[in-house]
Amino acid sequence: MSTKLIEYNEAPPKVREIYDDILVTRKTDYINNMWKALAVHPPTLQRTWQSVKEVMSGPGQLDPVVRELIYLAVSINNSCEYCMASHTAAARAKGATEEMLNELKAIIALANNTNRLAVGYQIPVDERYRQ
Amino acid sequence: MSTKLIEYNEAPPKVREIYDDILVTRKTDYINNMWKALAVHPPTLQRTWQSVKEVMSGPGQLDPVVRELIYLAVSINNSCEYCMASHTAAARAKGATEEMLNELKAIIALANNTNRLAVGYQIPVDERYRQ
Amino acid sequence: MSTKLIEYNEAPPKVREIYDDILVTRKTDYINNMWKALAVHPPTLQRTWQSVKEVMSGPGQLDPVVRELIYLAVSINNSCEYCMASHTAAARAKGATEEMLNELKAIIALANNTNRLAVGYQIPVDERYRQ
Amino acid sequence: MSTKLIEYNEAPPKVREIYDDILVTRKTDYINNMWKALAVHPPTLQRTWQSVKEVMSGPGQLDPVVRELIYLAVSINNSCEYCMASHTAAARAKGATEEMLNELKAIIALANNTNRLAVGYQIPVDERYRQ
Amino acid sequence: MSTKLIEYNEAPPKVREIYDDILVTRKTDYINNMWKALAVHPPTLQRTWQSVKEVMSGPGQLDPVVRELIYLAVSINNSCEYCMASHTAAARAKGATEEMLNELKAIIALANNTNRLAVGYQIPVDERYRQ
Amino acid sequence: MSTKLIEYNEAPPKVREIYDDILVTRKTDYINNMWKALAVHPPTLQRTWQSVKEVMSGPGQLDPVVRELIYLAVSINNSCEYCMASHTAAARAKGATEEMLNELKAIIALANNTNRLAVGYQIPVDERYRQ
Numbered sequence: 001m002s003t004k005l006i007e008y009n010e011a012p013p014k015v016r017e018i019y020d021d022i023l024v025t026r027k028t029d030y031i032n033n034m035w036k037a038l039a040v041h042p043p044t045l046q047r048t049w050q051s052v053k054e055v056m057s058g059p060g061q062l063d064p065v066v067r068e069l070i071y072l073a074v075s076i077n078n079s080c081e082y083c084m085a086s087h088t089a090a091a092r093a094k095g096a097t098e099e100m101l102n103e104l105k106a107i108i109a110l111a112n113n114t115n116r117l118a119v120g121y122q123i124p125v126d127e128r129y130r131q
Numbered sequence: 132m133s134t135k136l137i138e139y140n141e142a143p144p145k146v147r148e149i150y151d152d153i154l155v156t157r158k159t160d161y162i163n164n165m166w167k168a169l170a171v172h173p174p175t176l177q178r179t180w181q182s183v184k185e186v187m188s189g190p191g192q193l194d195p196v197v198r199e200l201i202y203l204a205v206s207i208n209n210s211c212e213y214c215m216a217s218h219t220a221a222a223r224a225k226g227a228t229e230e231m232l233n234e235l236k237a238i239i240a241l242a243n244n245t246n247r248l249a250v251g252y253q254i255p256v257d258e259r260y261r262q
Numbered sequence: 263m264s265t266k267l268i269e270y271n272e273a274p275p276k277v278r279e280i281y282d283d284i285l286v287t288r289k290t291d292y293i294n295n296m297w298k299a300l301a302v303h304p305p306t307l308q309r310t311w312q313s314v315k316e317v318m319s320g321p322g323q324l325d326p327v328v329r330e331l332i333y334l335a336v337s338i339n340n341s342c343e344y345c346m347a348s349h350t351a352a353a354r355a356k357g358a359t360e361e362m363l364n365e366l367k368a369i370i371a372l373a374n375n376t377n378r379l380a381v382g383y384q385i386p387v388d389e390r391y392r393q
Numbered sequence: 394m395s396t397k398l399i400e401y402n403e404a405p406p407k408v409r410e411i412y413d414d415i416l417v418t419r420k421t422d423y424i425n426n427m428w429k430a431l432a433v434h435p436p437t438l439q440r441t442w443q444s445v446k447e448v449m450s451g452p453g454q455l456d457p458v459v460r461e462l463i464y465l466a467v468s469i470n471n472s473c474e475y476c477m478a479s480h481t482a483a484a485r486a487k488g489a490t491e492e493m494l495n496e497l498k499a500i501i502a503l504a505n506n507t508n509r510l511a512v513g514y515q516i517p518v519d520e521r522y523r524q
Numbered sequence: 525m526s527t528k529l530i531e532y533n534e535a536p537p538k539v540r541e542i543y544d545d546i547l548v549t550r551k552t553d554y555i556n557n558m559w560k561a562l563a564v565h566p567p568t569l570q571r572t573w574q575s576v577k578e579v580m581s582g583p584g585q586l587d588p589v590v591r592e593l594i595y596l597a598v599s600i601n602n603s604c605e606y607c608m609a610s611h612t613a614a615a616r617a618k619g620a621t622e623e624m625l626n627e628l629k630a631i632i633a634l635a636n637n638t639n640r641l642a643v644g645y646q647i648p649v650d651e652r653y654r655q
Numbered sequence: 656m657s658t659k660l661i662e663y664n665e666a667p668p669k670v671r672e673i674y675d676d677i678l679v680t681r682k683t684d685y686i687n688n689m690w691k692a693l694a695v696h697p698p699t700l701q702r703t704w705q706s707v708k709e710v711m712s713g714p715g716q717l718d719p720v721v722r723e724l725i726y727l728a729v730s731i732n733n734s735c736e737y738c739m740a741s742h743t744a745a746a747r748a749k750g751a752t753e754e755m756l757n758e759l760k761a762i763i764a765l766a767n768n769t770n771r772l773a774v775g776y777q778i779p780v781d782e783r784y785r786q
Contacts, residue, residue, distance in 0.1 A: 002655060003253050030259075034245070037254045041757035044764075047578060048245060051571055055241045058567075061230045066197055067238055073204045074242035076382045079472060079734060082249040083242065084384070085260035099192045102434035105382040107198055109437075110186045111205035111214065113375040114165070114179060118213040120338045120367040122134050122346070123168045128161075129216035131526060133524060172364035175371075178447060182440055189436075207775045210341060210603060215777070233565035236775040240568075244768040251731040251760040253739070262395060264786060265515050292521075296507070299516045303626035305713075306633075309706055310507060316702060317503045323492045328459055329500055332466045336504035339470045341603060344511040345504065347522035361454045369460055372448045373467035373476065376427070376441060380475040384396050385430040390423075391478035393657060469644040472734060477646070495696035498644040502699075506637040513600045513629040515608070527777050554783075558769070561778045572769060579765045585754045590721055591762055597725045598766035601732045606773035607766065609784035623716045631722055634710045635729035635738065638689070638703060642737040646658050647692045652685075653740035 005036035015039045018049050025053055032086060065094040072101075073108050136167035146170045149180055156184055163217060196225040203232075204239050267298035277301045280311050287315055294348060327356040334363075335370050398429035408432045411442055418446055425479060458487040465494075466501050529560035539563045542573055549577055556610060589618040596625075597632050660691035670694045673704050680708055687741060720749040727756075728763050 008019055008031060018039075019031050038045040056067055068091035075083035091101065117123075139150055139162060149170075150162050169176040187198055199222035206214035222232065248254075270281055270293060280301075281293050300307040318329055330353040337345035353363065379385075401412055401424060411432075412424050431438040449460055461484035468476035484494065510516075532543055532555060542563075543555050562569040580591055592615035599607035615625065641647075663674055663686060673694075674686050693700040711722055723746035730738035746756065772778075 003255060005255075032260075033254050033257050034249065037252045038248065040252075040753075041761070043578065043582075044248070044757065044761045047575055047761075048248065048764075051241055051575070052245070054567065054571060055234075055237050060234045061228060062200075062234045062238075066200065067234075069193075069197065069201060070204045070235060070238045071242045073201045074208050074239055075246055076378060077205055077208045078243065078246045079381045080246040080249050081384075082254045082256055083246050084382070085256045089260050097192060098433075102437065103186075103191045103193045103198075104201060105379060106186050106434070106437050106440075107193075107201045108205055108382060109375045109378045109441075110182055111202045112209065112378045113371045114183070115206055115209045115211040115214050116338060116371045116374050117169060117175070117179065117367060118165065118211050119341050120346070120370060121168045121171075122343075123164050123213045124134060124136075125213055125216045126164050129163075129220050171360075172368070174447065174451075175364065175368045178368075178444055179371075182444070185436065185440060207771060210774045212777075215775070229564075233568065236772060237565070237568045237571075239775060240572075240768045240771045243771050244764045247731060247764045247767045248760060250734045251739070251763060253736075265517060267517075294522075295516050295519050296511065299514045300510060302514075302622075303630070305709065306510070306626065306630050309630075309709060310510065310633075313503055313702055313706070314507070316698065317496075317499050320698075322496045323490060324462075324496045324500075328462065329496075331455075331459065332462060332497060332500045333504045335463045335466045336470050336501055337508055339467055340505065340508045342508040342511050344516045344518055345508050347518045351522050359454060365448075365453045365455045365460075366463060368448050369455075369463045370467055372444055373464045374471065376445070377468055377471045377473040377476050379431060379437070379441065380427065380473050383430045383433075385426050385475045386396060386398075387475055387478045388426050391425075391482050469640060472643045474646075477644070491695075495699065498641060499696070499699045499702075501644060502637045502640045502703075505640045506633045509600060509633045509636045510629060512603045513608070513632060515605075527779060529779075556784075557778050557781050558773065561776045562772065564776075568772070572772065575765055576769070579758075579761050584758045585752060586724075586758045586762075590724065591758075593717075593721065594724060594728045594759060594762045595766045597728045598732050598763055599770055601729050602767065602770045604770040604773050606778045606780055607770050609780045613784050621716060627710075627715045627717045627722075628725060630710050631717075631725045632729055634706055635726045636733065638707070639730055639733045639735040639738050641693060641699070641703065642689065642735050645692045645695075647688050647737045648658060648660075649737055649740045650688050653687075653744050 003037050004040055005033055006039035007036065011039060012042075014042050015045060018042075018045055021053070022049060025057060034082065034086065065091060065096050068094050069096060069100070069104055073104060076105070076108055077112070134168050135171055136164055137170035138167065142170060143173075145173050146176060149173075149176055152184075153180060156188060165213065165217065196222060196227050199225050200227060200231070200235055204235060207236070207239055208243070265299050266302055267295055268301035269298065273301060274304075276304050277307060280304075280307055283315070284311060287319060296344065296348065327353060327358050330356050331358060331362070331366055335366060338367070338370055339374070396430050397433055398426055399432035400429065404432060405435075407435050408438060411435075411438055414446075415442060418450060427475065427479065458484060458489050461487050462489060462493070462497055466497060469498070469501055470505070527561050528564055529557055530563035531560065535563060536566075538566050539569060542566075542569055545577075546573060549581060558606065558610065589615060589620050592618050593620060593624070593628055597628060600629070600632055601636070658692050659695055660688055661694035662691065666694060667697075669697050670700060673697075673700055676708075677704060680712060689737065689741065720746060720751050723749050724751060724755070724759055728759060731760065731763055732767070 011019060022031060022035060038048055068087055072087040072091055075087055142150060153162060153166060169179055199218055203218040203222055206218055273281060284293060284297060300310055330349055334349040334353055337349055404412060415424060415428060431441055461480055465480040465484055468480055535543060546555060546559060562572055592611055596611040596615055599611055666674060677686060677690060693703055723742055727742040727746055730742055
């Protein structure tokens, strides 16, 4: 279970090309562990980066910081420690304040609360919401 | 398991008072099934409404529509059909476009994808994210 | 995905033997759908019934109604509709009141709320809880 | 992601008032990390403590130890390490024996087992459970 | 919440191109609802189909039927009704027998059982598994 | 929350008998922590081992390595660290290559992605999958 991380210098050309795209797209000089770990399986690295690039940095109506807040909400909901850490950093970098992060957690907690009530009481969907 | 829904006219005074607060706070004339179902247990109705009112309508830095998008993201992640239906309606009422809802789902799907990769590969948190 | 339910009269001897044990152990004349569905794979039926019999009806310090409440809490938490329906019935049969079932749901909702806060804030376990 | 814990001595008046209520309600001289962490966002601290106080210590038909066992069941089901640790301690303080905690875990494991079978086989809810 | 399904005949060229690739890749004349629903957001349709095509039909060491069994295991674990239905059909089409599907469910149930025990007892990872 | 592990030498006869069956069935001289932890509650140890023995080593149509891959898929999906570690070791011992484990993770990630899309879009099950 020890995780192998492939550094830039030891990466094969195909992986290095993806690393370069990450660096350019994100205007950074840092490759985080997510990509170094996925590099053990280049098709997964390629597919995952392509999806992250499109969904998180591509054109769209949602602000970059809102995208990060949604991503972080899912990651907290799934108890994914790595994802919480990296997307908290990303949310801050894109403008999220500590107050926003606190409000985010309050909403996640509340939604989990009411979700279980809705399931536990088997509440029928209102006719007007079905359209 | 048949869910009892308590209508306004049959509600005891304590429940009716909460219904009135919902109607005023939300500037609506409609009580949705969530509250009619929770009314079977007034302390739960009271506590849940108070929390929803504070978190979703109280002062804060996150826009109302962003709050709804986060709430909806959690509800989709938890497969809560009632909550998806009611908060999709709420998100639209507060300004979410169909495109935004599509982008939201794309982010949720992506985050679930990468969350599992992060867990499956047991990726260590980068030192710089730990601070 | 249509679920085959094997009735007593069409059940092979090995399955009928388990059905008989269910009827005797539960002092009932009704085999519920869970067992009729699992009967398509006798080893699963046998193993599952044996476990349910031991854990839910065997000797132990937890009252039968408390066992059912815990089982129901997990089933609500997992959004398992079948299990919620059957264990709500079982809890009532063993003495759970409507008030108890309402309190149960309030605890489940609260725990989901605080669980997410504990994860979202990455709260460190107190030294005194580690022993 | 480093979690800030706000100690009693450095807490602002509003937070200290809640800490005092925790100490009095629980008849203890110890504030556990959960509250010290939530204190970074007083509205969340206030709302969460109020809910925990009502649901876990307020009037009701479920025994305090049963409430803790249900809370613990949800926390184990959600893999929330902090909550498992704190509510195992609370359950013991309210009278849960080691045998009870072992039986609790056996029920949780069993329910997860049968929940997946019910979902996997798409077992239809018995007519008699639908009422 | 009513789901819009985009039929081949009404699909815009970009979507129709993807539908054609699905038909050719799968050697079928049927587009299932998954794709017709995702077609409301072409970038999601494109990205999802590309990923499914690569992961499920691309080169690799796992047999096609084993890939489907793993996909189905996750879908049952997530209680995703649509995915269970479509991947049960896919698994059968690629050679899974009813006995295999029954064994699959038995393993899923068992793993959920032992997963909760491992979490509930906070079992430390054996040194030999850490390498 | 400190986990007690019961070693062979200190185990009571009933536990030692199960340990012996584990050693013989698995043709090993090593009892892993799972069993040493469950030994604090012999009925749980007995029931769990019996189930694991039957499902994972008993007769059936699924290859031993495929059984392990499915078990591992569930364990990753549930973020169970202990189970991931032990079943990664078991999968390798039964013939899984690193490439297979990488492909497994890609399928798990993909299924989580599409599962959420199917739920988020509330995609109706195709008529042909309902039979």
